[in-house]
Amino acid sequence: MILFAGDPHGSYSHIYPFLKEKTDVALIILGDLQLTSADELDKLAQYCDLWFIHGNHDSKTIAAFEALWGTKWKTRNLHGRVVEIQGKRVAGLGGVFRGQIWMPPNKPLFFDPIHYCQYCPQEKLWRGGIPLRHRTSIFPSDIEILSEQSADILVCHEAPKPHPSGFAVLNTLAQKMGVKQFYHGHHHESFDYSALRKQSQYQVINVGFRSICDETGSYLLIGRDDR
Secondary structure (H helix, E strand, O other): OEEEEOOOOOOOOOOHHHHHOOOOOEEEEEOOOOOOOOHHHHHHOOOOEEEEEOOHHHHOOHHHHHHHHOOHHHHHEOEOOEEEEOOEEEEEEOOEOEOOOEOOOOOOOOOOHHHHHHHOOHHHOEOOEOOHHHHHEOOHHHHHHHHOOOOOEEEEOOOOOOOOOOOHHHHHHHHHHOOOEEEEOOOOOOOOOHHHHOOOOOEEEEOOOOOEEOOOOOEEEOOOOOO
């Protein structure tokens, strides 16, 4: 069984009951893990085959960034690749669109991180590369890499259309990849895509704030962001 977890934002207690009641579970976290260390990932991995994509909050602090990219867990980031998980080909696109890089449908300002660094003032670079904030920004190159591959499931942090804050470029990506399901996080309200299902070749599921869905797209838990 594959489970999809919406933005945990540093809290994971709601996930464990679903992992402990089943065996052979793969868990995919849809961004905004918002960790301060990798300890929680180590704990979750005792109960499941753990995967994730990053969200915009995962480069807000150095600690959050290091928990994902500075540990062994960086190999479990699905961003920019397709991985077979329990017999399904799962593709990942982490991060968000930002106007300083690319805000579709507008034309991109930069194609990839190297292009960005060529025009970025030296004092704004971080560890010899793009600024920390933009380590979770989507570049056109990220879309291009995935569009040349095929998958059964696409997991993103950002949303496609018809979400009010969604991006048509992600619908195009899903179509090119031939996916049957599209899971995303970022938007905490669990937007209802049921009307789209009749018009589309793929199912879209918004796994909201601290929510959990299964591989059929059914909600096992709907969280509420009352922060």
